[in-house]
Ligand SMILES: [Fe+2]
């Protein structure tokens with residue numbers, strides 16, 4: 732069952748819970764002159780996500796498809812989306828474009844965004860941040876919507892299980908529970924903790940986001956800078972020791 736919630740003005744959270752992995756997979760739709768979809772979900776989710784988007788905008792009018800890094804839940808259904816939406820163009824890091832996206836999933840060349848570059852969709856503008864290995868993968872990046880101060884933060888703040896669409900109470904303890912549980916099984920070392928991790932997270936905290944739009948779990952509304960610093964401390968605690 733795919734659920735749709737408006738978690739901020741013109742920002743819609745489309746969530747499908749998959750019991751096999753006890754995880755929600757979330758896409759975000761920004762309703763604007765040039766509608767933007769952030770994450771496509773896996774190819775198997777395409778019919779559900781397409782139907783959910785059709786409740787909000789004409790799916791054929793999707794203009795931009797953003798995502799953090801090359802993985803099935805981030806951009807697996809890009810080709811399906813580009814078949815359904817003739818103007819839909821992928822936006823991602825140059826690394827993502829060159830290393831995987833254009834060759835594997837895209838029907839049309841992706842538009843690469845440089846670190847700090849801004850894309851305007853009408854009323855909203857998005858700043859691209861290149862964040863290598865945060866949350867993970869060399870090609871990773873994030874979008875920061877500057878009006879609502881929303882950080883589309885991909886796998887950061889992952890919370891397992893079925894969560895509410897949005898929350899104003901802290902989410903970092905659930906992130907810690909997930910990270911500790913993953914360390915005990917096949918998903919160990921989900922997120923790298925590298926020499927530049929804390930500096931990258933501090934750069935995200937310095938954006939002072941009001942909304943943290945995570946791919947897996949509730950969208951958090953509150954002091955985003957504090958939440959990111961708390962998340963960095965959890966990563967150091969769980970992953971930062973030999
Ligand atoms: Fe990921």
Ligand SMILES: [Fe+2]
Nearest residue numbers: 804885886946
């Ligand atoms: Fe993910």
